[in-house]
Amino acid sequence: GAVVSQHPSWVICKSGTSVKIECRSLDFQATTMFWYRQFPKQSLMLMATSNEGSKATYEQGVEKDKFLINHASLTLSTLTVTSAHPEDSSFYICSARDGDIQYFGAGTRLSVL
Amino acid sequence: SQQGEEDPQALSIQEGENATMNCSYKTSINNLQWYRQNSGRGLVHLILIRSNEREKHSGRLRVTLDTSKKSSSLLITASRAADTASYFCATDYLWGNNRLAFGKGNQVVVIP
Numbered sequence A: 001g002a003v004v005s006q007h008p009s010w011v012i013c014k015s016g017t018s019v020k021i022e023c024r025s026l027d028f029q030a031t032t033m034f035w036y037r038q039f040p041k042q043s044l045m046l047m048a049t050s051n052e053g054s055k056a057t058y059e060q061g062v063e064k065d066k067f068l069i070n071h072a073s074l075t076l077s078t079l080t081v082t083s084a085h086p087e088d089s090s091f092y093i094c095s096a097r098d099g100d101i102q103y104f105g106a107g108t109r110l111s112v113l
Numbered sequence B: 001s002q003q004g005e006e007d008p009q010a011l012s013i014q015e016g017e018n019a020t021m022n023c024s025y026k027t028s029i030n031n032l033q034w035y036r037q038n039s040g041r042g043l044v045h046l047i048l049i050r051s052n053e054r055e056k057h058s059g060r061l062r063v064t065l066d067t068s069k070k071s072s073s074l075l076i077t078a079s080r081a082a083d084t085a086s087y088f089c090a091t092d093y094l095w096g097n098n099r100l101a102f103g104k105g106n107q108v109v110v111i112p
Helices: none
Strands: A004-008 A009-014 A018-026 A032-038 A046-050 A067-073 A077-079 A090-097 A100-104 A108-112 B005-007 B010-014 B019-024 B029-037 B043-050 B053-058 B061-066 B073-074 B085-093 B101-104 B105-111
Touching: A004 A090, A009 A018, A018 A032, A018 A108, A032 A067, A032 A077, A046 A067, A046 B101, A077 A090, A100 B029, A100 B043, B010 B019, B019 B085, B019 B105, B029 B061, B029 B073, B043 B053, B043 B061, B043 B073, B061 B085, B073 B085
Parallel strands: A009 A108, B010 B105
Antiparallel strands: A004 A018, A018 A077, A032 A046, A032 A090, A067 A077, A090 A100, A090 A108, B005 B019, B019 B073, B029 B043, B029 B085, B053 B061, B061 B073, B085 B101, B085 B105
């Protein structure tokens, strides 16, 4: 199957700083990528749909100014958590669709101190 | 919206036994997909079943879909310790713009 690479896998940062997470489709082009958030022992919550060359579409309740998404090319989407606070600590996962199937990155564990 | 729901949510079985998980959803779908997630990792796609299909097999996996009941089941036969993971169903729902709605997930523990 297709491969989606996500980086970094783990990041610790101080409260107030910004953190950027990258999501790359390695062997296919993705006009659309998705960003999810997952709390321990819970399901995935879709945060936003990243659209190449245009603005991201955010799900209800997700702050677009807090979670900045940039989809600058057909293989790269980035999620920037701005002015991170401890409540932003979570597991963030991206995915990209190839045909009918969404392929997922390995996830990024963010810990904000 | 998160519309899928799995039942049961936690399952502990002996190696070699079969594991069955169920999923229900609320709206019409294009297809339903099952994913596996090992602890702290990303999701691995297992199998996709389209809305016009009733059953599908892939190796030791068997998926059924009942669109009249808006439900699906995943059967893992002859389970192995390596099958220990969380399993999620996800629906590609109509008018969802390619988004997936995930269920709550099933934690499966296979005891060697």
